[in-house]
Amino acid sequence: MRAEIISVGTEILLGDILNTNAQFLAKELAAIGIDVYNQTVVGDNEERMLKAFKNAFEKCDLIVATGGLGPTPDDLTKETAAKFFEQELVVHEESWKHIESYFNKSGRIMEGSNAKQAYFPKDAVVLPNPNGTAPGAILKKDEKMIVVLPGPPKEMKPMFINHVVPYLQQYSDTILVSKVLRIFGIGEGVMAEEISDIINGQSNPTVAPYAKERDVTLRITAKARDEEEARKLIKPVEDKIRERLNDNIYGEDDVTLEEVVAKMLVSNKLTIATAESCTGGLIAATLINYPGISEVFMEGAVTYSNDSKMQRLGVKSDTLEKYGAVSEETAGEMAEGIAKKAGTRVGISTTGIAGPGGGSTDKPVGLVYMAIHIDGTTLVRKFNFQGSRERIRQRATMNALDWLRRELIKKFNN
């Protein structure tokens, strides 16, 4: 089965909003083995929509359209799809009741304009919408199918997953299953080189590297008749990759680096405190994304000024004078100091130049010293990051967490 995704809406056409729906649908359709042949964006205009439907059905059997199911006269998608198939709209009792009760619950009165959302072609499969007033629908004529879905992602996504996917699966005899490996500590290029023979030698599963904002991922995708068969195809390739990339792989699928580190801290009952200068609280804020962290996270200090480094962390004024605030020595005393003051087994610190100003030849923008103090031992490392102030602080934060992850592996897995 071949599909075209049609996104309806002037606000997408004019670039006011980013078309995330199309990406979501493309991925989900591919995952159930439906080939996405084309994606189109059209404005809320009957003539253009009719033309888009006509073009799409020249090569495809399925159109998935999002947007234009609202109550205003601008919202035309369902009406246009029905017109294209020459089907009449009649009231759908269940939807009428749903919309009525939706309004009652929120203490409002159903307006005449909302009634239009309860009209569908007689033979359409109506898709319930627990998250809004507009039901979706599957319209059919001969071998062609138009699925109309609401535009807001929080209404569209669950409707697609819960109702459209099960319906479409009858038309597909293969599925795609993916597993994502998440990697930190080596760049996309180096990684791709290390496993180029695996990437090039594979057709099922395929192996595709992606450079993301925060990390690098490898997606292993298998095509099979069912999930079990797909998993069997993925396993040996995954094993080979893991052998090659080792600890650079920090997790799978949707896990985050902070979640991995936080879980290691919690499961080993390792209390931690943070002392941040250039990262300004980002390490603490990132770790605290993980709900269970309160068991081990005792305290964070954002010590931006020299005064606060001395008073809060006990950094010596000699050290600051002799080596400067951005130095190996200061980083080390910061990590030791926070662990001591907070009474934790781990202390982690950053001090650096996030820019845009404040750099020099000796200490350029992007220079960051970090220290990890762990059960009495202090380690210090020097990093050089590139980019904007925000980028440097983000990279420093992620690198601090990754370094801590590697130290914890050394400590507990050897």
Add this chain to the structure above:
Amino acid sequence: MRAEIISVGTEILLGDILNTNAQFLAKELAAIGIDVYNQTVVGDNEERMLKAFKNAFEKCDLIVATGGLGPTPDDLTKETAAKFFEQELVVHEESWKHIESYFNKSGRIMEGSNAKQAYFPKDAVVLPNPNGTAPGAILKKDEKMIVVLPGPPKEMKPMFINHVVPYLQQYSDTILVSKVLRIFGIGEGVMAEEISDIINGQSNPTVAPYAKERDVTLRITAKARDEEEARKLIKPVEDKIRERLNDNIYGEDDVTLEEVVAKMLVSNKLTIATAESCTGGLIAATLINYPGISEVFMEGAVTYSNDSKMQRLGVKSDTLEKYGAVSEETAGEMAEGIAKKAGTRVGISTTGIAGPGGGSTDKPVGLVYMAIHIDGTTLVRKFNFQGSRERIRQRATMNALDWLRRELIKKFNN
């Protein structure tokens, strides 16, 4: 002039990457008065691309295509555009030299496959690419035009702004100029109601509200022959809106809430320290986004445990016992405590239940107390936020900054 945006690439078609290029181009084309009629995504396939070009030119005079200018045989966009216009590709000396020197600089040797990036139709306008090897081009035949641009946003965007916009402006006699007002503290619905007469009464400029992740914006867009005329149309409408929404408007265009607050602190030489529990360092990290903040930001404390609230901030154990960590009283003592310990004029604190666990009937997930201590006076407020842990922490952070902004306005502008 009417345009269609065609994004070429299997990775967009399959949903592997989000199509941000189309949004960028849609906005930029609208800004120079070119009507975007349609957006399409096609795979790297000659036949499909030819069909997409044909469809587009039925209604449009201009195609802006991105992607498929790389060195591999998969990269077909330029070749297909030339084929569509029946134009032959010949070597373009300047591009050849550019690609050669690009490789030399990075210490690599130009490969045969890269040579193809230096071939263009004889009459094409070649667009230089300082950020990569693939030049873009403007191909023309009769009244039709195809602009081909590289896919990577960091190559495409500057090429479009620096070379395509000036070229296309000769075909347009109107421009669109927008001004964005940024709003915090009232929802999109309430705001739209407050100014519904202004929104509905306007056609040039138009006034459009948008709910964003962090705030709400109003975009005022005027169509005119030049920027000056457009600004004159915007001014009276902006004034009317400002009168109505007042301090809910915190800034214009791309400014952020933290930048506004940080600038107020710096210009009034108001030193500040933060004491965060549920926000876990996010207020500090957000304020420190602003580079000049080091002049006034003295110290931040992430006091997650009761112990750290007592030892670091001097919160009384009585207070914690009697009212709990999440209480008006604790929030107040936290803000006072951090201001005292850090020796600052302002102290700001948060304590709350970010979830997902830890809520009760009395103190549900989303309950957050905040305090602002400013020159000896302590104010406390109670908030209830909805959503995920991350969302609650984000909303709490933004609301803390907005509250501080309003207190600073009271203090310094009255």
